[in-house]
Amino acid sequence: MTKDIVIIGGVAAGPKTACRLKRLDPKAHITIIDQDNLISYGGCGIPYFVSGDVSDEKELRSTSFHVLRDTDFFHNAKGVEVLIRTQVRNIDRRHKQVNFTSLDSGVEDSLPYDKLVICTGSTPNNPPIPGSNLAGVHRISDMHQAIAIKEKLARGKVSRAVVIGAGAIGIEMAESFADLWEIETTIIEFMPQILPKAIDPVFAMMLTHHLQEHGVQVLVSEGVKKIEEAGGAYKVTTDKHSLDADIIIMAVGVHPRSELAGEAGLLVGAQGGIIVNNRLQTSDPDIYAAGDCIEVPHLVSGEKTNAPFGSLANRQGRIVADNLAGIPSIFPGVTGTFIMKAFASCIGCTGLSLEAALASGFDADSVITAQSDRAHFFPTQAVIPLQMVFDKRTRRVLGVQGFGPMTDAVLARIDSAAALIGKGGSVEDFSNLEMAYAPPFSTAIDALNATANAADNLIDGRLRTVNFDDFMAWMDKPESRPDWLALDVRHPSDAKLFKDKFQGHWLTIPYIEVRQRAADIPADKTIIIICDAGTRSSEVQCYLDSIGKTDSLVLGGGFNIMRRIAPSWWPS
């Protein structure tokens, strides 16, 4: 018996569902409905199209073998029908049909369904800022916006850009403006850091500094009050600044596009996403949903979350197709794995940040390391700071963050961490994780293993750390904490600048001399132990503990992190 399958939405989850289902059940009659004329595109590629890395928008709508994914392609190659420029008015669940209107002809029509799949995606958030709907304000919501932005850039009319919102899309857009078009670019973020919630402050600071080094102005803790037209250009007014701009990108997040589902009486969750079970079935068993428009369980927090990623949309589309074809596949949930390029660096994470873990009620803490991605003697080695978030009671790893150069070194650690975190991996699992080792790729104790080892030491009380906020505040004003004394165990040539600048607050004893010169370390101060990666400092702390000098704190990740945060106090 032929089944009528209707899919609303033709970008990622929709086409994936259709194509997989057609392979599983070749007799299925499948129709995708989309309000746009451009379908099945890689929306995540938009910043690279805008930057010029990708020269033609058609590349984002083509297969890997360079065939355009248009309605003809779906008909001829896939056996799937697509109605474009067609707006669904409502879902009539009682009669099991979808009612729609052709946006070109205005003609109303309907399609019956045996099973319906809702893949309506997400809508950019639109904060109530006066002027936010002016022609110069763009959202990265679809290909048309991308094409419009690129055309504007190509006409050479843009020399100043303002990006509102420092999430991944905002930062990627800022990069594409500043890097390839040499546009004076500012990012404005309402929260006190870029990439809020996903990334903890130290890692956000490293990326902020990197953006600044590449000429992007980053304004945090700053709200946009209004946007005005001004002589062919625009003026963006915040609570602190006024900025001139030729183009403005509004990238303050997205929310699930669940209105159709809600109006049809399907359950919609507190986060605004359509509620589905682990077979991705909505509250109506004949209706499935996938992609940005649904809520999914977070595998670490256990909480429902929105996870608007093209990769998840594709995985979910496959699972919907399986279930429609009678294969009981399940979608277990998300770990929140994320990575992005920014100029010569990349930043990534999986699981929960420390902030998010604490907010979810975990007995959470974290460690930061800053070790080499490959053997220290291998010419291409680079430092990759990592942060591990864990539950001190259960020793479960809750999250990992990484920052590094624009290679796949951070990707390798984030992907492996995602695999273990998705399986409930413990700190011990991470210590023993058998990363591939050869000097051109890793170190004998991989940076991720080493980070787990640091977590193990911290949980068991063998490592006590100072956080960067406190340390930086002290660096700004050492006299504010006269009970603190820095113990710099690096080579004297590295330590000298600091010793000179922080006279009376900065003791330098090279690591290899600590055992011999321990008597020089005063017993009446809190010793802040500093090195480059944190490793030597940890060892020194163990030793000081063993001789009864137990009042010390380690700066985890040490100067390898400080160098990447580069605050104003850096001696010159």
Add this chain to the structure above:
Amino acid sequence: MTKDIVIIGGVAAGPKTACRLKRLDPKAHITIIDQDNLISYGGCGIPYFVSGDVSDEKELRSTSFHVLRDTDFFHNAKGVEVLIRTQVRNIDRRHKQVNFTSLDSGVEDSLPYDKLVICTGSTPNNPPIPGSNLAGVHRISDMHQAIAIKEKLARGKVSRAVVIGAGAIGIEMAESFADLWEIETTIIEFMPQILPKAIDPVFAMMLTHHLQEHGVQVLVSEGVKKIEEAGGAYKVTTDKHSLDADIIIMAVGVHPRSELAGEAGLLVGAQGGIIVNNRLQTSDPDIYAAGDCIEVPHLVSGEKTNAPFGSLANRQGRIVADNLAGIPSIFPGVTGTFIMKAFASCIGCTGLSLEAALASGFDADSVITAQSDRAHFFPTQAVIPLQMVFDKRTRRVLGVQGFGPMTDAVLARIDSAAALIGKGGSVEDFSNLEMAYAPPFSTAIDALNATANAADNLIDGRLRTVNFDDFMAWMDKPESRPDWLALDVRHPSDAKLFKDKFQGHWLTIPYIEVRQRAADIPADKTIIIICDAGTRSSEVQCYLDSIGKTDSLVLGGGFNIMRRIAPSWWPS
């Protein structure tokens, strides 16, 4: 109470045990005994020192902060004593003491122990080949050999090298000769492929071809009969060739150095390694062992195995130290994770190869894919062939192999696979593994996810493949199987050369026209479906099945693999 800890072996597991234990138990009195004067070195870095990537051998013996790890370093920085050039004669378990001889003075002495740790490493295999002990034949067993080889190269006396054994070390040495010293280099392997057992034939062929492209002669299925001196140089005679060489590397594997343990009555396993429990305790509870000298359980096969890797030695050293200090850490076993660089490429694996899985009694099969490492529209994208080995009955993933360019793209997939395989991950776990996605790093459905999807399809009978051996044999002699017909669904411009060469055996229908032109496909032949990555072919197979043409096979990984194997039949 002070504990006397004696550690035999000062390269990797030994120093790691000592340093970790000293931190956990600062009062422990720890002595490392080693017969060499050079200790605590990164033996895996030897090929990079020989090649010149690493200019000074001291870099392999230094910390990441550039301090030489000699006896003074261990004494001053670590509080650990090291006796170098000291040979242990025997272990007197009854009196709990180690008897040794100073190699310089000849003086005999002994040290009592409360706990003993054996980290005696491994010994290079030494096949009974006449002439294998000539001065020109080197083994990569220690730093002295490395220094001797490098000196010989630096004197410019080497223009022809023969490497016996095509394991990782042999291939790395061949690369270091050919790449930086431009030495005419030949590898000879007794087995029918390079990297035997670890890597399946198709992946070994890709690496073989890459080595050949870089000027290395690769001889497989070839045994060395003798080595002779000949006028200041050497002659290597195999059962097929006679090769002149100025230097010869013997790299035919290693075996555990367990003689001391065995003579002391400790249990030694069938593989020659010291038997330990998961706390790394030998059959004498006061004696632990770690590193190359022990047997460990393989987490996939369940069998005992030798796993001589510096990374494992370090992890095991940490676990021994924990247990000596009263922390009940366990070493769960190994997944056999491996990666290596070879010229502009890298190859890696984790878990079992298909050959090994079948030998271990699994109901094993495998799939090969050849997809992009990052978005096809991203400028730096490259194809990374992957092979997944799985058990058809339980759907457990048993192994993953990868080949790709010299980036960390393969590393990322191998490391994540290692994490899941170590946790008993299934094909579904791999399909849903939440790899980090952004176009500069990956594809919406990551190559590893896609490989799992192919495995899922194969297990469920939706994908039937032809193996490369059979396909290549047919390409060599199409008339040998007149029942086969190739169906090339690539773009006609790609297919034309083959259509012309294989007239009558090669049907070309572009992927997007298959549904329209299905009548052109004969029903009385086995259709071998071919594309670049295997994806289109799989789709076409589904479609042909749906119209009753069920006699077809897909060439998984398609021409992206064929191109990398580049056999002689390639049309020109």
